[in-house]
Amino acid sequence: MFHFTVETKKPSPVDEAVYDFIALGGGPAGLNGALYAKRKGLRTAVLAYDLGGQLKNTSSVDNYLGFDNIDAGQLIDRFVSHLGSLDVPLITSVRVAAIEKQGDLFHLRLDSGRVIKTKTLLAALGGSPRKLDVPGEERLGGKGVSYCATCDAPFFKDKHVVVAGGGNSAVESAMDLAKWASHVTIIHRSKFRADQTLLDKLDKIANIDVRLETQILEILGSDHVEAVMIKDKRTETVSSFPADGIFIEIGTIPNTALFIELAHLNESKEIIVDGFQQTSLEGLYAAGDITAQPYRQIIIAAAEGAKAALSASNYLNKKGL
Amino acid sequence: MPKLLPAEVSEQIRSLLESMIDPVSIIYFTDHKCSSCLETGQLLEDIAGLNNKISLVVKDFAKDIDAVKQYDIRRIPGFVILDHEQKDRGVRFSGIPAGHEINSFLSALLEMSGVDSELNADILARIKKIAKPIDIKVFVTLSCPHCPGAVQTAHRLAMQNPFIRSEMIEAQTFQEMSRVYKVSGVPKIVINDKYELLGDQPPESFLDLIDKIA
Ligand SMILES: Cc1cc2nc3c(=O)[nH]c(=O)nc-3n(C[C@H](O)[C@H](O)[C@H](O)COP(=O)(O)OP(=O)(O)OC[C@H]3O[C@@H](n4cnc5c(N)ncnc54)[C@H](O)[C@@H]3O)c2cc1C
Numbered sequence: 452m453f454h455f456t457v458e459t460k461k462p463s464p465v466d467e468a469v470y471d472f473i474a475l476g477g478g479p480a481g482l483n484g485a486l487y488a489k490r491k492g493l494r495t496a497v498l499a500y501d502l503g504g505q506l507k508n509t510s511s512v513d514n515y516l517g518f519d520n521i522d523a524g525q526l527i528d529r530f531v532s533h534l535g536s537l538d539v540p541l542i543t544s545v546r547v548a549a550i551e552k553q554g555d556l557f558h559l560r561l562d563s564g565r566v567i568k569t570k571t572l573l574a575a576l577g578g579s580p581r582k583l584d585v586p587g588e589e590r591l592g593g594k595g596v597s598y599c600a601t602c603d604a605p606f607f608k609d610k611h612v613v614v615a616g617g618g619n620s621a622v623e624s625a626m627d628l629a630k631w632a633s634h635v636t637i638i639h640r641s642k643f644r645a646d647q648t649l650l651d652k653l654d655k656i657a658n659i660d661v662r663l664e665t666q667i668l669e670i671l672g673s674d675h676v677e678a679v680m681i682k683d684k685r686t687e688t689v690s691s692f693p694a695d696g697i698f699i700e701i702g703t704i705p706n707t708a709l710f711i712e713l714a715h716l717n718e719s720k721e722i723i724v725d726g727f728q729q730t731s732l733e734g735l736y737a738a739g740d741i742t743a744q745p746y747r748q749i750i751i752a753a754a755e756g757a758k759a760a761l762s763a764s765n766y767l768n769k770k771g772l
Numbered sequence: 773m774p775k776l777l778p779a780e781v782s783e784q785i786r787s788l789l790e791s792m793i794d795p796v797s798i799i800y801f802t803d804h805k806c807s808s809c810l811e812t813g814q815l816l817e818d819i820a821g822l823n824n825k826i827s828l829v830v831k832d833f834a835k836d837i838d839a840v841k842q843y844d845i846r847r848i849p850g851f852v853i854l855d856h857e858q859k860d861r862g863v864r865f866s867g868i869p870a871g872h873e874i875n876s877f878l879s880a881l882l883e884m885s886g887v888d889s890e891l892n893a894d895i896l897a898r899i900k901k902i903a904k905p906i907d908i909k910v911f912v913t914l915s916c917p918h919c920p921g922a923v924q925t926a927h928r929l930a931m932q933n934p935f936i937r938s939e940m941i942e943a944q945t946f947q948e949m950s951r952v953y954k955v956s957g958v959p960k961i962v963i964n965d966k967y968e969l970l971g972d973q974p975p976e977s978f979l980d981l982i983d984k985i986a
Pocket of ligand 1: 500
């Protein structure tokens with residue numbers, strides 16, 4: 452009946468030595484980067500607040516080669532135990548507060564005050580949920596406005612909820628919510644971007660319906676979500692659509708605050724990288740959802756992490772560091 | 773009741789708990805029939821069986837009135853973790869810490885036993901300065917990956933200052949209470965029954981809010 456997701460790690464001993472490669476972030480990009488770096492013989496560690504990253508926000512994964520429909524928690528366990536088999540230190544439950552480059556070394560200051568030094572750094576901090584940016588969203592946060600279907604679905608038992616978004620994560624969230632809610636309506640401002648296989652599954656679920664080409668203008672309610680104001684873009688009609696909650700799944704914004712001074716970002720505040728995952732700062736690489744690449748997927752993040760580690764290894768060889 | 777923890781998970785937890793330094797005690801309050809009391813009791817028994825530094829004392833919520841009063845237990849299933857001097861450091865769990873929440877339970881055991889929580893010196897100084905009663909409730913669901921972080925932070929604050937008490941509350945076990953506190957998103961942090969924070973907030977955010985409380 453109860454399952455247990457053990458993520459707590461043994462306390463990591465303070466390591467004063469200088470690392471060759473630190474993967475900053477415990478999502479697919481950081482973990483795979485660390486795997487590749489360790490295999491190249493680099494002195495490697497993962498530094499992250501949690502392990503799994505955004506994978507933790509979903510229940511199952513259907514598009515990672517080699518695993519059809521794997522529980523997301525299990526996929527994380529596999530990633531982590533693969534790293535464990537190579538003895539890569541996982542320094543978790545820490546937030547990095549500041550990063551500086553002094554000479555050839557990056558100094559990472561953790562929120563505990565501890566400083567960790569490394570010759571190369573992989574920025575793999577992923578993204579945080581993007582907001583709709585409409586009136587009512589902030590005020591009703593936690594009062595019916597949610598960004599985590601797996602966390603909050605139980606509060607919407609037998610209720611009617613809206614899911615905002617049209618990509619894979621919106622459709623997956625709607626399917627998770629449909630197990631609790633009496634009815635789920637997906638509202639999206641344009642056409643679906645989700646995979647056809649997911650949409651085929653969606654079609655078979657009786658308590659989900661869909662409104663495309665529909666924009667959410669406002670979230671309404673006094674002390675709890677009561678409705679969303681929507682505009683049908685085809686007819687230009689505006690109406691109030693009753694709902695007890697709204698789950699916002701419209702992608703992520705990159706966690707690049709720590710890199711604004713260090714590397715070039717694009718207009719969307721994503722880190723710009725070249726074909727080697729190299730950023731504008733020597734020794735700094737970036738991979739996954741934090742970078743300026745259009746496809747936010749586990750396999751892509753993991754692959755970019757691998758490229759970054761191989762590039763870092765080459766850089767260290769060339770520089771003789 | 774058969775063991776609740778699968779063998780593989782037990783092994784993982786056993787190895788983690790090897791880092792414990794001093795002994796700790798869990799005082800568990802139950803009536804042996806309340807919703808999820810049996811499972812919570814079994815989980816605590818399983819965990820206590822994994823390391824001899826953990827002792828478990830079971831109290832009857834209806835009969836052991838003195839203990840209920842002493843630890844100010846307000847709902848069951850619920851438990852308190854005491855340090856090696858049997859001192860109550862303000863750490864409470866109400867409802868079963870299963871699912872993701874096993875992590876806040878494990879870190880509470882480790883830190884209560886003396887494992888360093890790695891709070892930075894400034895934060896620690898701010899926590900120590902608090903000189904008014906602070907009651908932190910952290911509402912969680914077991915499927916919430918962001919919740920253990922919030923519970924862990926709240927418990928760390930409690931362990932560092934006798935004025936602070938912190939309680940994890942499993943929202944589905946305590947549905948009526950969740951309704952009263954208008955919980956529909958987790959982690960939801962309620963301080964002194966009045967001030968609210970949402971999400972896995974860093975200790976600074978807890979402290980900024982606590983500083984505002986007269
Ligand atoms: C609901 C949902 C469903 C999804 N479903 C799928 C799917 O089925 N298939 C698929 O391929 N993709 C899916 N995705 C997308 C996929 O999860 C992401 O593309 C992928 O996780 C990106 O990996 P990443 O390593 O770049 O970053 P993330 O997964 O975002 O990981 C970032 C890491 O950085 C850490 N971090 C952030 N800031 C700090 C800091 N200051 N200090 C320390 N650590 C920090 C975090 O703790 C985390 O470990 C889904 C996404 C969502 C939200």
